Amino acid sequence: MGNGSEKDIVWHHASVTRERRERLNGHRARAVWFTGLSGAGKSTIAHAVEEQLHRCGCRTFVFDGDNVRHGLCGDLGFSPADRRENLRRIGEMAKLFVDAGIVSLAAFISPMRDDRALVREIIGAQHYIEIYVSCPLEECERRDVKGMYRRARAGQLPSFTGISAPYDAPDAPHLVLETATLTVEQSVSRVLDLIVPLLALPASA
Numbered sequence: 001m002g003n004g005s006e007k008d009i010v011w012h013h014a015s016v017t018r019e020r021r022e023r024l025n026g027h028r029a030r031a032v033w034f035t036g037l038s039g040a041g042k043s044t045i046a047h048a049v050e051e052q053l054h055r056c057g058c059r060t061f062v063f064d065g066d067n068v069r070h071g072l073c074g075d076l077g078f079s080p081a082d083r084r085e086n087l088r089r090i091g092e093m094a095k096l097f098v099d100a101g102i103v104s105l106a107a108f109i110s111p112m113r114d115d116r117a118l119v120r121e122i123i124g125a126q127h128y129i130e131i132y133v134s135c136p137l138e139e140c141e142r143r144d145v146k147g148m149y150r151r152a153r154a155g156q157l158p159s160f161t162g163i164s165a166p167y168d169a170p171d172a173p174h175l176v177l178e179t180a181t182l183t184v185e186q187s188v189s190r191v192l193d194l195i196v197p198l199l200a201l202p203a204s205a
């Protein structure tokens with residue numbers, strides 16, 4: 001293989017670093033974390049942002065409640081401890097995806113400020129971008145995409161965020177999207193305006 005003999009090459013466990021993967025991909029790796037009430041638009045916006053990034057040649061992946069609650073976190077419920085463990089696992093997964101050079105987009109209600117702080121710490125603050133998908137409860141309830149609010153109001157979901165469980169709004173997110181007034185396209189543009197410069201590699205790299 002190439003120059004020199006194989007016996008001179010020492011393979012280090014992590015010789016292929018995140019930086020080398022980023023250079024190969026042509027963009028930086030980041031975890032973009034969408035938080036907000038159920039129905040606020042997190043998944044819709046995360047997938048639409050992914051579509052745009054993918055078209056531009058970025059390596060991406062969307063994590064959302066539906067694709068982790070069935071598998072990786074299928075054993076967890078919605079108690080505060082289980083919600084925290086759910087987010088801890090997703091945080092660890094998002095960190096691995098960042099190490100793999102990927103732009104991961106995570107759409108989780110993630111209602112507790114402390115739990116989001118844990119995720120930020122796991123991923124590393126320099127790689128974590130927090131987006132608050134803000135929408136009044138009444139509008140989320142009006143949308144009621146999955147009929148969850150109706151079930152929560154009927155007392156069938158004992159700890160449903162916004163109805164029977166709290167939501168701590170972020171103190172200092174990188175971006176707030178007011179989805180009762182912005183269209184999906186406008187929200188996607190704002191997200192791209194924020195993250196595309198952060199994904200750019202220095203010209204010399």
Ligand code: ADP
Nearest residue numbers: 038039040041042043044143145179182183184
């Ligand atoms: P979440 O992931 O926050 O639970 P979803 O993206 O699954 O929310 O659902 C939001 C629903 O609201 C979707 O059906 C989406 O089409 C609809 N919607 C209506 N207006 C907007 C808007 N301006 N921004 C985002 N979603 C919107």
